[in-house]
Amino acid sequence: MQTAREFAESNRDNLLRDLKRLVDINSIKGEPAEGAPYGTGVRTAEEEAFRIAKELGFEKTVDCDGHIGYAHTGDEEKFLGVIGHLDVVPVGDGWDHDPFDMYIKEGYVMGRGTGDDKGPLLAAMYACKYLFDNKIPLRYGIRVLLGCDEECGMSDLDYYLEHYPEPVFAFTPDAGFPVGHGEKGIYSADLVSAPITDGKILSISGGMASNVVPDRCTAVLDACYADALRKAAENKEGYAFSEEDGRVTVTASGKAAHAGSPWGSVNANFKAVSLLLEAGILEGEEKRAAEFVCSVMNDVDGGFLGIAAEDGRFEKNSIIGGMIGLTEDGRLCLNVNSRYNTAIPADEIEKNIEKKAAECGFEVRNVGNSGPFYLEPDSPAVRLMCDIFNSVTGRNDRPFVMSGGTYARKMHNAVSFGCEVFGEEGPEWVGSAHMKNEGQSIDILVKAVEIYAETLMKLQEVDF
Ligand SMILES: [Zn+2]
Known part of the structure; x- marks a missing residue:
């Protein structure tokens, strides 16, 4: 034979x-x-x-x-x-x-x-x-x-x-x-705020895919905020500004990574929104929405959303905000992508995120969830x-x-x-x-x- x-x-x-x-x-x-x-x-x-x-x-x-x-x-x-x-x-x-x-x-x-x-x-x-x-x-x-x-x-x-x-x-x-x-399990969803009236952010756009930490995000505001933005960006790396037609565009640069191993990356969406907050431009519901998405992105381990966990088999859980934008009806929308281990069951991952989002006035839409094996x-x-x-x-x-x-x-x-x-x-x-x-x-x-x-x-x- x-x-x-x-x-x-x-x-x-x-x-x-x-x-x-x-x-x-x-x-x-x-x-x-x-x-x-x-x-x-x-x-x-x-x-x-x-x-x-x-x-x-x-x-x-x-x-x-x-x-x-x-x-x-x-x-x-x-x-x-x-x-x-x-x-x-x-x-x-x-x-x-x-x-x-x-x-x-x-x-x-x-x-x-x-x-x-x-x-x-x-x-x-x-x-x-x-x-x-x-x-x-x-x-x-x-x-x-x-x-x-x-x-x-x-x-x-x-x-x-x-x-x-x-x-x-x-x-x-x-x-x-x-x-x-x-x-690992893979969870993705859009976290969507209530409609924001009289928001200062005219447009914001960052990220190309749910599963990649974005290295570029741009936000457009009225030019009257240009000075405040520049001041907030002093001594910080990765920001660029341009002005045209009475508007200022902030471009934040970060360091890309795959959603599966986001540690050590720099999320450009986070950098852009946190600059707007630091500049003191945002108010009311827009400010609260921006604070929420920043808190989500700032905690790659998922602690803020109640999904941080280790199981000794896989790496610890992670979550990134891969894409950000405004919806047609003026809601701030952050797409998140989590890779999670066996410590928290798939349905609890969904529930925990849902709960935290609701507490902060956000809806969860377009959920995709495939449990770990x-x-x-x-x-x-x-x-x-x-x-x-x-x-x-x-x-x-x-x-x-x-x-x-x-x-x-x-x-x-x-x-x-x-x-x-x-x-x-x-x-x-x-x-x-x-x-x-x-x-x-x-x-x-x-x-x-x-x-x-x-x-x-x-x-x-x-x-x-
Ligand atoms: Zn293949």
């Missing part, structure tokens, strides 16, 4: 050939069409993945109304799941080459989706071929889920879980090796996967937890598993996930085939 390593090595060229078939399809989310809720690009990629799955020997492929697809072999009641995604993020500027024309350069496959997530997903599909070719007895069926909307909210997996049975255990090759056995690092599956990774690669890495989210969080028994390898980021001309010149190490992909094949074999022996 061929070893998984021999199989992976001898299929290197086939893997790259099939990866090009997927990467060359522009599968950025698009306008919904008949049978293609996420656009025709994603749907085309799904069809191509089905063709590849059949060539690799899967017994059947099923399209779930264009939301997600799967390739399956074996028992359809108790089966192992692998879930990756075929959709990709927009390309942005600055590429050296067409992002949808995969090519090979110095040991890397280059193109949008090579690393996130078409390459890792295809590696897992090839791993299944190893089991099929070598007639490995399957106590559990194997289902590879072909996600089509991972990057924009994972509605694809929601759809699947509503209509189809869940795997007894699943992994998603959409993060890092060895094993991501926990992910945590599997014990010494649970059989996690240990097994970590050991296989270490033995195949000769490394000695430990399972990890993270503040970002993968598909694993939506299932009852799932982890993230590859394909990034810590400390092997590659040369600087290789972009990482979501960046320009996205690329993926071919050696790691081939190793991943071996790791996944060993894993899918050994998981057959674990009781789920």
Whole structure:
């Protein structure tokens, strides 16, 4: 019998050939069409993945109304799941080459989706071929889920879980090796004040995304406040002013960071609003609203909102105010994004924030809340996967937890598993996930085939 390593090595060229078939399809989310809720690009990629799955020997492929697809072999009641995604993020500027024309350069496959997530997903599909070719007895069926909307909210997996049975255990090759056995909860919402009449802030705008501490915020006021603002900003860094048409614009600069690790960042929204308060310009309800949003942003640990906590598994809780603005009806609106551990249940996170906001005259709108998941690092599956990774690669890495989210969080028994390898980021001309010149190490992909094949074999022996 061929070893998984021999199989992976001898299929290197086939893997790259099939990866090009997927990467060359522009599968950025698009306008919904008949049978293609996420656009025709994603749907085309799904069809191509089905063709590849059949060539690799899967017994059947099923399209779930264009939301997600799967390739399956074996028992359809108790089966192992692998879930990756075929959709990709927009390309942005600055590429050296067409992002949808995969090519090979110095040991890397280059193109949008090579690393996130078409390459890792295809590696897992090839791993299944190893089991099929070598007639490995399957106590559990194997289902590879072909996600089509991972990057924009994972509605694809929601759809699947509503209509189809869940795997007894699943992994998603959409993060890092060895094993991501926990992910923090993610809460986001708009904190909205009552309408402010005769406010001094004519407009305010900071931040581009909920999950990033903003490094820039601008506020516009009547020019009569320019002197007071300049005075308040004396001896402080990161403020700039401009005057035009009887108005003064304050631009506050900060230091950006991801919402998952905001410590050490400087929130430009906070800097802008706190300057307005220090300058003594704001009054009444506008002043109270500004004080509230400043208190929220000033306490990254979430103490002010009653959600600060540690659990000894993850980092402590965090919350940031990623975006600020005025609504059309003159309310101050702060979008917040919290990453929380298992110390406070998901519904209590919501309640505590709701309560504090209400006390301060704020409403909570547009709540999104996805609770944390945590599997014990010494649970059989996690240990097994970590050991296989270490033995195949000769490394000695430990399972990890993270503040970002993968598909694993939506299932009852799932982890993230590859394909990034810590400390092997590659040369600087290789972009990482979501960046320009996205690329993926071919050696790691081939190793991943071996790791996944060993894993899918050994998981057959674990009781789920
Ligand atoms: Zn991904």
